[in-house]
Amino acid sequence: MTKKYLLAPGPTPVPANVLLSMAMPMIHHRAPDFLPILESARAGLKWLFQTKNDVLILCSSGTGGMVASVTNFFNTGDKVLVVNGGKFGERWTKICETYGLKVKEITVEWGYAVKPSDIESILKAEPDIKGVFMQAVETSTGVYYDVETIAKIVRNFENTLLIVDAISALVAHDIKSDDWGIDIMVGGSQKGLMLPAGLSFVSISDKAWKANESSRLPRFYFNLKKERDNLLKNQTNFSSPVSLIIGLNEAIKMLQAEGLENVFARHARLANATREAVKAIGLNLFSKESPSNSVTAIMMPEGIDGQTVYKNLREKYGVTGAGGQDKAKGKIYRLAHLGYADTFDVIVGIASLEMALKGLGYNIQLGKAVAKAQELLMK
Amino acid sequence: MTKKYLLAPGPTPVPANVLLSMAMPMIHHRAPDFLPILESARAGLKWLFQTKNDVLILCSSGTGGMVASVTNFFNTGDKVLVVNGGKFGERWTKICETYGLKVKEITVEWGYAVKPSDIESILKAEPDIKGVFMQAVETSTGVYYDVETIAKIVRNFENTLLIVDAISALVAHDIKSDDWGIDIMVGGSQKGLMLPAGLSFVSISDKAWKANESSRLPRFYFNLKKERDNLLKNQTNFSSPVSLIIGLNEAIKMLQAEGLENVFARHARLANATREAVKAIGLNLFSKESPSNSVTAIMMPEGIDGQTVYKNLREKYGVTGAGGQDKAKGKIYRLAHLGYADTFDVIVGIASLEMALKGLGYNIQLGKAVAKAQELLMK
Numbered sequence: 001m002t003k004k005y006l007l008a009p010g011p012t013p014v015p016a017n018v019l020l021s022m023a024m025p026m027i028h029h030r031a032p033d034f035l036p037i038l039e040s041a042r043a044g045l046k047w048l049f050q051t052k053n054d055v056l057i058l059c060s061s062g063t064g065g066m067v068a069s070v071t072n073f074f075n076t077g078d079k080v081l082v083v084n085g086g087k088f089g090e091r092w093t094k095i096c097e098t099y100g101l102k103v104k105e106i107t108v109e110w111g112y113a114v115k116p117s118d119i120e121s122i123l124k125a126e127p128d129i130k131g132v133f134m135q136a137v138e139t140s141t142g143v144y145y146d147v148e149t150i151a152k153i154v155r156n157f158e159n160t161l162l163i164v165d166a167i168s169a170l171v172a173h174d175i176k177s178d179d180w181g182i183d184i185m186v187g188g189s190q191k192g193l194m195l196p197a198g199l200s201f202v203s204i205s206d207k208a209w210k211a212n213e214s215s216r217l218p219r220f221y222f223n224l225k226k227e228r229d230n231l232l233k234n235q236t237n238f239s240s241p242v243s244l245i246i247g248l249n250e251a252i253k254m255l256q257a258e259g260l261e262n263v264f265a266r267h268a269r270l271a272n273a274t275r276e277a278v279k280a281i282g283l284n285l286f287s288k289e290s291p292s293n294s295v296t297a298i299m300m301p302e303g304i305d306g307q308t309v310y311k312n313l314r315e316k317y318g319v320t321g322a323g324g325q326d327k328a329k330g331k332i333y334r335l336a337h338l339g340y341a342d343t344f345d346v347i348v349g350i351a352s353l354e355m356a357l358k359g360l361g362y363n364i365q366l367g368k369a370v371a372k373a374q375e376l377l378m379k
Numbered sequence: 380m381t382k383k384y385l386l387a388p389g390p391t392p393v394p395a396n397v398l399l400s401m402a403m404p405m406i407h408h409r410a411p412d413f414l415p416i417l418e419s420a421r422a423g424l425k426w427l428f429q430t431k432n433d434v435l436i437l438c439s440s441g442t443g444g445m446v447a448s449v450t451n452f453f454n455t456g457d458k459v460l461v462v463n464g465g466k467f468g469e470r471w472t473k474i475c476e477t478y479g480l481k482v483k484e485i486t487v488e489w490g491y492a493v494k495p496s497d498i499e500s501i502l503k504a505e506p507d508i509k510g511v512f513m514q515a516v517e518t519s520t521g522v523y524y525d526v527e528t529i530a531k532i533v534r535n536f537e538n539t540l541l542i543v544d545a546i547s548a549l550v551a552h553d554i555k556s557d558d559w560g561i562d563i564m565v566g567g568s569q570k571g572l573m574l575p576a577g578l579s580f581v582s583i584s585d586k587a588w589k590a591n592e593s594s595r596l597p598r599f600y601f602n603l604k605k606e607r608d609n610l611l612k613n614q615t616n617f618s619s620p621v622s623l624i625i626g627l628n629e630a631i632k633m634l635q636a637e638g639l640e641n642v643f644a645r646h647a648r649l650a651n652a653t654r655e656a657v658k659a660i661g662l663n664l665f666s667k668e669s670p671s672n673s674v675t676a677i678m679m680p681e682g683i684d685g686q687t688v689y690k691n692l693r694e695k696y697g698v699t700g701a702g703g704q705d706k707a708k709g710k711i712y713r714l715a716h717l718g719y720a721d722t723f724d725v726i727v728g729i730a731s732l733e734m735a736l737k738g739l740g741y742n743i744q745l746g747k748a749v750a751k752a753q754e755l756l757m758k
């Protein structure tokens with residue numbers, strides 16, 4: 001018997017009470033039993049997204065929410081700006097191009113954050129840009145982009161929407177949608193929200209709804225206007241994934257009991273301990289600047305392959321983190337501290353990494369990184 | 380305390396072992412723990428769809444599978460034929476029109492089945508029709524269309540695909556995809572498969588894959604070619620809804636233990652008992668021909684509103700069936716016998732309907748319909 005630990009940046013562990021809430025007998029999504037649950041989950045999402053705007057719930061993985069953010073607000077030929085600093089920035093470009101948008105990319109070297117001033121310069125030079133697409137946390141590099149500064153720039157351009165993929169950032173980072181002026185923010189269930197994959201969430205500002213009126217891209221399954229019409233009747237457009245929404249409601253209650261400030265502080269504390277612990281044994285972060293509080297991307301030592309570390313941890317120790325994607329493959333190991341994560345998840349993550357690296361020939365003193373994490377986690 | 384019974388044509392009840400299987404701790408969809416589960420679920424779907432073709436699993440409600448069946452195989456301006464005999468036939472038209480297809484409709488009066496010879500005449504007269512879209516069971520009217528005869532007609536037209544929405548039919552009706560020559564068949568999780576909503580399934584013939592090569596409609600989230608490429612690596616294109624796929628695997632195992640012939644015979648037996656029982660108390664079926672084995676649509680007596688019956692059953696007796704949709708609203712009550720359904724689900728459905736009707740002033744002898752159902756269910 002090997003006991004299993006899930007420390008990947010999605011899916012993340014689902015708390016037992018959430019799992020069991022989803023094991024309740026099925027109820028009908030159009031019947032009164034379900035309606036207060038849906039209503040409560042929607043109110044909870046508004047609280048979490050820090051917005052007065054509607055947050056729509058879609059039955060899809062997070063990518064479905066990203067697609068909806070393109071097809072409901074733009075037209076073929078629209079010029080948009082995409083921040084591409086990793087695998088998920090690249091995904092924005094692919095989606096936009098699929099629907100005939102003209103994409104201008106800001107290419108950011110993997111491991112670095114986009115410079116808000118670069119976005120400002122481009123928008124000033126090209127005011128016909130209709131949307132800026134970015135990640136909050138670029139999961140592939142572990143970098144958090146400065147959403148606040150960027151949002152405060154973009155909101156000055158009245159014909160430009162800011163679309164933020166917050167799939168990996170939500171719950172771990174304090175993102176003030178309304179205060180900062182984010183037009184569209186996308187979330188997913190299998191990350192900070194501590195649920196299985198299967199739900200995506202999209203918040204939409206008045207400015208974005210205005211753009212929706214003149215958007216003519218084809219959409220049927222992800223028709224946000226229709227979802228909104230159904231929301232007013234406390235319904236969803238198509239069959240609700242009832243069990244996941246019951247779980248969502250339960251997960252949000254846990255976060256609300258903790259309080260938003262405490263939730264963010266917990267993630268900051270776990271992330272900081274993880275970062276300092278790996279530095280204590282001579283490892284570098286792959287995120288050269290602005291490392292996220294969701295996931296820590298760790299450079300592997302010279303001569304040790306990140307995929308080997310990932311597999312060794314999984315097979316020998318039962319710990320599932322994540323390797324690198326695309327150009328980071330083999331170079332890094334990623335350890336998440338996202339959602340249902342606390343002190344001893346970091347300890348397990350760090351202790352197991354030390355053991356795997358030592359076993360693969362990296363010359364370290366066992367327990368050194370753990371001690372650093374302990375020290376910081378006691379505070 | 381009112382004990383609750385779910386007898387709607389989706390969502391349907393989820394067996395306790397399936398619910399509990401989905402409450403297993405989360406595992407990663409790219410890690411080896413999950414891969415045999417995904418593989419087994421996929422093999423099970425091929426068995427259930429009676430096909431050697433790939434059956435792709437999408438994270439969406441059934442409508443997502445319907446959209447995928449349009450956007451992956453056609454082009455703007457393609458002429459297609461839609462069988463519209465209810466709310467879900469209408470949905471095919473709406474989806475096709477959203478993506479710029481030219482729709483010719485065969486309008487079938489609600490409660491009747493399409494005549495296969497009508498389809499044949501149209502295809503002969505207009506051989507440029509690229510696809511025929513139909514339901515197997517039109518859930519809104521409870522009618523089963525003659526998929527076998529239609530498939531055997533359409534397969535003679537080499538440039539025409541047959542697309543069957545089997546969302547409500549699957550598990551209840553014996554549909555031989557390969558033997559009959561169905562090109563694309565769509566299923567959903569929350570019907571015969573005894574799961575919560577959140578998964579759709581699409582089987583695809585070689586003829587359809589051929590059409591996929593020249594299809595240029597925009598698609599990203601529902602890109603079936605990419606799903607197939609991932610299937611070859613035993614992956615899904617985006618984050619798998621892990622818990623639902625674990626449940627799917629469990630549900631299919633139950634059906635396999637019963638055997639396909641027995642599964643169909645059970646549904647036929649329950650449906651027949653339901654139909655004869657309601658006729659025994661003077662009620663008529665809304666399905667004037669070819670009533671389905673998934674759901675029975677029952678005409679309400681003169682002066683009794685179907686929505687009142689539906690609400691009375693739900694509120695007074697805890698039994699959730701379904702009312703009518705759109706033009707059938709108020710006229711009918713629908714009782715499903717689909718998925719995790721057996722003898723005493725029919726008894727509860729019929730007994731509660733008798734009690735509700737009696738309470739609302741319909742002059743019947745209590746137990747008469749129940750007795751008819753008992754008699755037939757003893758066989």
